[in-house]
Amino acid sequence: MEVIKEEPDVKFECDVIITENEDIQDTVNLSAEVEKFECLECGKVFDHKSSLTRHKIVNHSGVKEYECKVCGKLFGIKYDLTKHSQIHTGVKKFQCDECGKMFGQKSNLTQHQVVHSGVKKYQCDECGKMYSQKSSLSKHQVLHSGVKNFRCDECGKLFSHKINLNQHQLIHSGVKNFECEECGKLFGSRSNLNEHLLIHSGVKFTCSECGKQFDYRSGLTKHQLIHAGVKFECGECGKLFRSRSNLNEHSLIHLGVKFSCDECGKQFNFKSNLTRHLLIHAGIKKFKCDECGKLFRTKQDLTRHVATH
Structure with a gap:
């Protein structure tokens, strides 16, 4: 040959x-x-x-000029973009015989079926975690690199992948298409719904250090940083934070980002403060004192009031 x-x-x-x-x-x-x-x-x-x-x-060219307008993923040739775009149409005609999960492309179904085979031949050199698909390993390895190039304009939170940013932004859009069949609560993403469903199942995540329990694994993970003594330092002023999310929110101060109230024009460094402020204009008082029944707009106001009893 x-x-x-x-x-x-x-x-x-x-x-x-x-x-x-x-x-x-x-x-x-x-x-x-x-x-x-x-x-x-x-x-x-x-x-x-x-x-x-x-x-x-x-x-090998490194040139990827075809961008998906939905998730931002880049492709080297138009055919791959066209094929990828089918994912976002919502049409899924290929079904897994093992679990019933539906896929928009047969190739994705084939890749998925490797999961059921139990074969995991792709190992992370950093932590040893095994994956059945090379693409899953590649996504995982980005976490170890610490690179987070996708920032949410609303709250400053950083993400390793643009698709995760897009999912996160649904929170700020107010769109909630995923409903809990148990209590009717709505969520912006299926992952948040799945995490919420653990509450109804009675599953608790317990801290091995102090025994404190959490409804969500993410809550336990953040809590464990306290015991580990992990701190996230601001590169601008050196201030330390217990979680990366708190650091990201703090970083908005140095960027000069302000959140303005449409009612009175008052500005806030954090969107959470603006949200609490808007309750004043709305006249909403959802925090009730168990002692006397008095209602308050914020939890802080209620806490100060309870101290007087």
């Missing part, structure tokens, strides 16, 4: 011998020189030049 480097000229050598009064299948001798196309970057071999060209664009 001859392997062609990059720019091959396809050649065929053909010897045909036909003898009179002889069956064609016995008289035709066809020999063709089969050529392959090798990528000079990684050595991968292809049967067709078009396949090699596509491979080089996707894997």
Whole structure:
């Protein structure tokens, strides 16, 4: 087999011998020189030049000019973008026989089915965690890099992947399409709904250090940072915080971001403060004193009041 480097000229050598009064299948001798196309970057071999060209664009050129308008993912060729866009249409016609999960593309179903096989051959060099898919490992490794290039304009929270930012922004949009069948509470994402469902199941997450229990694993994880003594330092002023989310919120001060009240024009450094302030204009008092029944707009006001009893 001859392997062609990059720019091959396809050649065929053909010897045909036909003898009179002889069956064609016995008289035709066809020999063709089969050529392959090798990528000079990684050595991968292809049967067709078009396949090699596509491979080089996707894997080695670094050029990704086709962006998905929904999630921001970039692609080297338009065909891959078109195929990817089907995910966002909501049409899912490929079903997993094991768990019933639906997929928009057959290739995604095939990748998913590896999960049920139990085979996990991709290992993280940092923590040893195993994955059944290389793509899952790649996403996981971004967490160890600490790189978070996607910032929420509303609250300043940072994300490693744009798709996670897009999901997070649903919180600020007010759109809540996922409803809990137990209590009717609405959520902006399915992951938040799934986490909420643990409350109804009675599952609790207990701190091994102090025994404190939490409804959510994320709550336990944040709490454990206290025992570990982990602090997140602001690069601008050196102030320390117990959680990255608190640091991100604090960082908005240095960026000069302000949240303004549409009613009176008062400005706040944090959106949470603006939200509490808006309760004044709305006349909402949802915090009730158990002693005397008096209502308050904020929990802080209630706490100060309770001290007087």
